[in-house]
Amino acid sequence: MSKTLKKKRHWLTKVQECSVSWGGTGELTTVVELRGGAEHGEFPYIGRVASEVAVCQAGRFPASGDVLLEVNGTPVSGLTNRDTLAVVRHFREPIRLKTVKPGKVLNTDLRHYLSLQFQKGSLDHKLQQVIRDNLYLRTIPCTTRQPREGEVPGVDYNFISVEEFRELEESGVLLESGTYDGNYYGTPKPPAEPSPVQPDLVDQVLFDEEFDTEVQRKRTPSVSKMDRTDSTAPEEEEEEERRAGCLSCRRKKK
Template identity: 40%
Template structure:
């Protein structure tokens, strides 16, 4: 959990912070940063329908699923036109798109970004990780669990993930609201039992205990994507024109993956989870 305080242990819910120290391999060939590369994809010969198929059938993950955005194992770079020798490859984690650091983005937001870039830029730069090591996998939670030294590559990536996630969800806590705090906007205020059920359902990216109260970061809400009726595949494609990012408006999304509970999440304007 993004806190300057060390979480206390408590019955029922324990902190998911790992005791893993900062990776000392950042300068070695085994560290994920040494596998990062840049690819420039030329979209000039790619139709919008082909782009839509590429986006939804070949991009997976997203923070709403507790994952980095990554390329599926079925991704086929051979039919795409790259203007660099370096090419995207299956299972790669995408860290940046046209200088936008997307770790912590939802899949919806990543698709939205690419759709907008397609309209204004025919050549789009991707920065991705070619090799997925034990220190950087598709799942966000193990990476967020680890502790890294401030200023390290891993620490900076952790912060990027958290900043992007906090713009897309509202933290939850079991403490009472303070003066001026609004439920569903500053925090979602829960009972201990509700928090425990949320944690056990796997809906929290991070959680911990501070001053006897539980704090957690829920996954951002899943957002519906309008699909092309002409696509017969189970993995259908979105209409790029129908994807409209509304980061500065209330999402008003019912997030009801937890049995017996329904939560309303709102987007935040750069809010940061502070204790």
């Protein structure tokens, strides 16, 4: 008789790192394709992998479809594909990639992950904050409430009507949306290409130790605390088959 038991595991148990080198010919993207990006509503993820050319000096080589979390310790969740590639090009080989195999909670669907409600202080809650920090480098959240004293429209928030908000929801532009204190809040997808007036955020923000992340997070409490339509996080499950009582069964047959 066989029995299947289900073990619940957090996606953190599936995270892996790999220091990739490719002989100095071309860029990392010539051997490891990077797909996705926040402009598509996706986490950055691994595409085609030329494992016959690239070498994993330490760790396990990422597989096609794996979600890319960090590049040399720099979080890339919530970045556009263009900005993710810019982060990669900033470093010389070997480049350390932190990836995770997609699951029920964390996969390539960025909108799905942001729709979930996690306990404050948990790893997932912190990752959602990192995602919003990166998103706010290229996009501006929107709300239907009135501006407060000191807030600048188009800088802190885009202040819009309820009708305009619903149009954004229906068009699929919003990566997350919900209500807080009776008002609607949402985070639009960033554009694939930044505005010409925007600075090079890779050099001036992501790698600037003096950059004050609290400035980026001053808008997130209302967004992170808002009520969502579907906020229940599915539990990661990994099936493990165990055969119980086989010996006793055999003995009975004898």
